[in-house]
Amino acid sequence: MSYLSLIDVEKTYASSAPAVRHVSLEIERGEFVTFLGPSGSGKTTTLSMVAGFILPSSGRIEVGGQDITHVPPHQRNIGMVFQDYSLFPHMTVEENIAFPLRMRGMSKRDITSRAGEALEIVGLSGFGHRLPVQLSGGQQQRVAIARAIVYRPAILLMDEPLGALDRLLRDRLQLEIKQIQREMGITTLYVTHDQGEALTMSDRICVFNEGEVVQVGTPSSIYEKPSNVFVAGFVGESNFLECRVLTRKSGSPGNTYVLAFPDSAPVTVQSECILPVHSEAIAVVRPEHIRVEPTFIQPQPAEAAIQATIRDIIYRGESSSLQAVLRSGQTVTVRIPSRSVVLSPNQEVHLVWETRDTVLLPNDKRPEAVIEAAE
């Protein structure tokens, strides 16, 4: 039984294309769901509708079976954390955290003890009497988190909460937020455009593009089984290899396809995706799934091999990123451990990957457009 439901929620503005189209989502109690997508994809608008700042043009939002679509924000019992912290500048840390409790008419004694607990949870005991301006960005966001959970709301909304912080702090706060969320069992909606953050923190990821939800699933299913070219390009790095379907054999669980790539022997791939014979398709291969063979070796039956020329080798610390050009002119990115690089630019090589690492998708969108959107 789902706890928070978005039922065919839509938001349209008079002057422009719909901001959010037909979003339907079922979220379990205690679940951590991330809205992932580029800016302008509708994820923050959707979050604002759950918060009650924006009224949907159509559709319903339900919590525990109750329709809250028209309930004003202050009666929703939802906690929220913003990218800009949004602390009240004229109040001390303690007064900020006490604010939602005061609004609920709680006694002074309870307020003090609850606010103290919340400060302890975020590791800021002893900072209660400071003003927000006297704190660092990371500390301010911790206060904002304490303020959002102190009244034990049913749902916690986070709108790019770590967007203004530097890398190291972001990594640490990701773990802390996840820990607090798990311990409190609080249903959380988390908005981010950082796919790494989404993969690390979420129980499920909901990928947005152009106002629509394009895929919902666990981080591993989103990463390993992207259901379309956009998701494959936005979540993690991907190579999009154009190919053509030669034959299809229906079966269970999936269909077996034989694909023709330029400059390669036919490749056999399993896929649940349904593609007509002779149609153009896209084979998605992650850079880390490809290995480079300096000399031609006969590929194993479960492997695919393709000829390429190395153009560039980019050192990235633990791994190196290799740009290789196929005969067709397409560039393929390969990621290999830095220590195993014994290659040099302009070298002729073979790119080899296991066919089960191939995700087959219909060629309905030009991959270049997707990559641009992802950036």
Place this chain on the structure above:
Amino acid sequence: MLRKSSWLIAPCLAYMLVMYVTPALIMLYSPFQISVESGFTALGEALVEPSYQRVMMTTFRTALVVTVLAVLLGYPTAYYLSRLPSEKVGKYMLLIMFPLWTSLLVRTYAWIALLQDSGVINSTLMSANLISNPIRLLYNSGSVAIGMVQILLPYAIITMYSVMVGIKPRLSQTAQVLGASPTRAFWHIFLPLSLPGLSAACLLLFIMGLGFFVTPALLGGRRDMMVGTLIQQQVVLLGDWDSASLLSIMLLAATIILLFVYSRFARLENLVPASK
């Protein structure tokens, strides 16, 4: 860079020195010409002089009433403007500034045309048979207040707006999601954050109100005389420069004391809209 180009303000500075500071000092020095003691004796006498005290009381009372009225009228307007998207504010600001570009005398005489016994308001009411005799709308403290509020209102709005526009709309949203109704969000978040603007507007208007001359002189009765009018009378009618100077010193002292007290609680820079 800043230091090198500081000569740019020299012409203005020189002008102000010659045309403003020097005459003001000469004026203030006048009672002390004979001796410093006699100057202070005269100042002490002026402070306890009943007719001066009465005028001073009227002046302070009028400035206070006018300040409260203008701020009460201006606050909602400034609030509304500060919540508008910035590209829409410009045309409203033009409308607010427009009266400032109209001659003070024109505006004051317009009030006389409206309020006098044979004025627009009285003649309309009489022709509608609502009253048989004209109501005394002019030459009392009410007409002075109306005229002054109308002139001071733009200053109140602009001063408060410049502080309010820095209050993020997000804060009110946050307060609401944390459980505050829109009304409580205003009282707990917006109002306290707008206080620097509110207090700055109060101070500015009060100080400006103390020194008003034309409007109270034209719209007020003899009993509503404010210190500006009294100073003018001392000089023009009586040729009593010393008394005029003593009254000016009192007015200036009141202003300085107010500014000093304000600076203990808030930034003086709040008084000028441009500072951020």
